[in-house]
Amino acid sequence: MQETYPFQLKPLNYSYNALEPYIDEETVRIHHDKHLKTYVDNLNKALQPYPEYHNLSLTQLVKNYMQLPTKLQTAVRNNAGGVYNHNLYFDIMNKPSNSTPQGLLEIAINNTFGSFDEMKNHIKAAALGQFGSGYAWLVVDSYGNLKVIPTPNQDTPLPQNTCPILIIDVWEHAYYLKYQNRRAEYIDNWWNVVNWNKVLENYMACKTQMW
Template sequence: MNNGDHYPFSLKPLPYAYGALEPHIDAQTVMLHHDKHLQTYVENLNKALMDYPQYHNWSLLDLVRHYEELPAEIRTVVRNNAGGVYNHNLYFDTMQTPSGGKPVGRLAQAIKMSFGSYEAFQKKMKDASLEQFGSGWAWLVLSRTGKLEIMSTPNQDTPFAHGACPITLVDVWEHAYYLKYQNRRGEYIDNWFPLIHWEQAEVNYLKCIKGRMEREKR
């Protein structure tokens, strides 16, 4: 039985209506982003793996983390498309109807300890988003050394390659904001902050800590 986490992959439903992120992100952008862009990553990932049944039991996370073990002829296409599916699923899942909420729980404490304040976190995250040349992502991660860090990755790369674990992320490909914000990436980032689903980010953070503790035990 396919629980959706291995080949053939399918489009994960959006956890809210297309218009749920308005006015910060418009319904048309969300619709195109999810139903067209993400769908294309799903299709291309399946196409790449079609003739390689030995990888059909690999989970999405296995493919994202260990694409270097794949045959050279599908390595890049899997890197880009498994990354595309993983990153977008996490992006859509860690947003919600604008609430203006702030970090919660242990993540809130860690943000304060690592960056000094929520506002300082926002500034670092925005800087990373603006400094990412061309297409990519900005991330809040738990680093290899167990600290909160902000980083950016090009294209559909993930923090796993740097030994880091994702907590939340923002898509800075133009398709994520161009209809409403055109070239004003900074304005889009400002409008993304109130959409962060902090309860989900906290769940992601605790999962990162657990994964790290389990790896250390081995």
């Protein structure tokens, strides 16, 4: 998978209908093949005239977009952010299961929030409180602690020196075909398709790298 320019559409790790009945096949297909692909294409288009930045990774672009030329910053912020956010969102989902956080992640959640259910309440509040389009995140901060934060549009927590491990997309295109304006119902059902093994993997990676 190409990690620098030209960026490529990252394939799903599951079939389009794998998240049924909680996220419908049509939504996954349009969300991945249309919305995400547009961000990939627009990011490549924006970077094409700037070969001096072609060796930067997606993470580097997202985290350091303010260091780019002024006329490139908005395009990278929106489109690199769109690629990064969607890649993480699709990566941490899988077919429905009753799984819950395990191992060191479970311990960290209980220590930080008191319980798994209370963590979900914090993330739901952040997701519902995000006016318009955006995301709610579970991140590891620079002290190694878990934290819930929202971001608008295609912004990411990376410039805040945090390491994301879980993300829920609350742009309307992520849920509107099935849930219409019922964002809260979508959020509640979304937990059924979270791949906690992947979230644990993200958590362990964050804990062992420098941020």
